[in-house]
Amino acid sequence: MAFSLSGIRSQALAKCGICETDRPIKWKCIDCDNLLCNHCKEKVHPQFQNAKDHRVVNIKDLGQPTVVELNINKQYLTELTAVQCMSYCHDDSLWICYNRDKKIQRVKPEGTKLNILSNFNIMVYGIAVTQSNNLLISTGKSKLKQISSKTGALTDSVYNMSPFITSAIHITSDNKVLVTGGNKYSKVVILMNQNGDHERVYEHDQHKQPIFTFPRGITSTRNGNIHVFDEVSDDRGRVVGWGYNQYLYRR
Template sequence: MQSMATSTKSSSIRKAQVTVSCFFCKGQEIKWTCVDCNVRMCNSCKITVHQGLQCSQDHDVISIQDIIQSSPSSQEVMSVVIASVFNSYTTTLPAVHTLLCSDDGLIYYTFCHIPSKGNQFVKGKLFKSSIKILQTLKRNVFDIAINKDGEILMKEFDVSTIQIISHVGEVKTVLDTTPMILLAIHVNKDNEVIVSLREQGPPFPVQDFSVRQVIIFNSDYQRKFTLEFDKKGNKLFSYALHIRTDSKNVVYVVDCFDRQKNGRIVAVDRNGCIKFIYDGQNRLGTFKPYAITVTQSDNIVVADYSNDALHVINSNGHLLGLQFICIDLGITEPYSLCFDTEGYLLIGCGKAKHENYGKIHVAKITDSLM
């Protein structure tokens, strides 16, 4: 099946289209953010525009510097994550819940909705003004990964098996974790397969007897390491929603506390030693880390769904960048993140107001954060 998903911008994706600036004047350096308005502004517009609005008299306005200082041990923090947005593509799905790019430049993305309604797995190619759809499968895909052979590993919702989709579209099962419930899947640089598991029954609240594991398999699906407890015997994870690794094979987990997906980022090494836990920024309130990806220099980019924001933290868990992408760039409901072969950040999103389909945005990360 071949069809096109349209791009909302007709120019080349290598020509910058959107730059970051003050919400009001569009031309000055951002110094302040209004928590209530979710607006970022320069010094001048804070005084002459925002404070002049009757509705903003009781709003909580925070300086970017205060946000920086609220992050322990963080001395130099970039306020802007995305330097520019090059293109925005409208897909044929209501949302882009998972998103990956292979070494040959193909993209793979899914929409998973329960109860089942239009669930799909899509293989495509980004062109100047559209996505060329090369393959679709009507599958309830919850998570995907790509191995060294370019095969797609697929995990469906409420199914405890990993299936591989070959280059010719054949599907076969390679791992069954029954009776444990399979959650997330990931393949690291050494072609090891990393999965998260939990016990049968309700996922929340997490009890003393609950089993919450991240397991590292070799490429033949033989178990190598099990990550479950820290050195004091405490559970490392509550509900490991997504997994990524860096060049040193440190494991980064999007760990959720409840059904609303409030959560944190847990970083552990292969021996189960916690490197850091990142809980977001206290001043922003609720932190819902829906997606995670890792840069070439092992910085971690996190999509914060509750604030329509991107956080960049380094391998020590210190905040390097924070950007409210909805207000700054018009990007809403970030569900998924990945980098393409040229180092551009792809952001998979849900549908915006008055629109029917989710989007994929192509963005340039600030050079110092890459």
């Protein structure tokens, strides 16, 4: 999203996406999607992974915000009460689910209808399709379930975040698995490789304070930056982000 200079000046709460201080905002990293003060642009941002390839521009050069118009081309009616999660498959089919229905379906748009290809009665809290087109499912337990794209069988996967309970799932560009979760003592994000090995556990910041309140959603960029939607209260959330160098920012 582009910002005009006048727009930034009118937003009293706009702060540097890294240090979150009241230093004047002068720059924006297009790749990180972060507003930057002079200090963080010169001293902190260069430490990010692949920072030398990032596009950092002066906010005066950003121009006017781009206007995006969305038009609904087609609408489809599902058998679900609502669609809570949706994940795209490589064969143009979709996995959709709603945990109150305790149901997940693989559907494919055909004309004006959704053709149901698979149907499972299971509680679902998060889904993600791997690069091999298998579906990973968080069922509110420590181990992720998996539906094979070849056999259609529902089995346990190799991904286990015990003693934590799984929630949201995301597949990175290098086919690793990020899972949010927690228990009554702590909330975490765990990065696992294709064998299910825990490569990194994100739980505390550099001051040894808990990073998350309730991590509800997760995604990552092609440069390896991770972004988590953290629910702070019933009516307030925030985005917590970091690169593989683990420098955290909250906004």
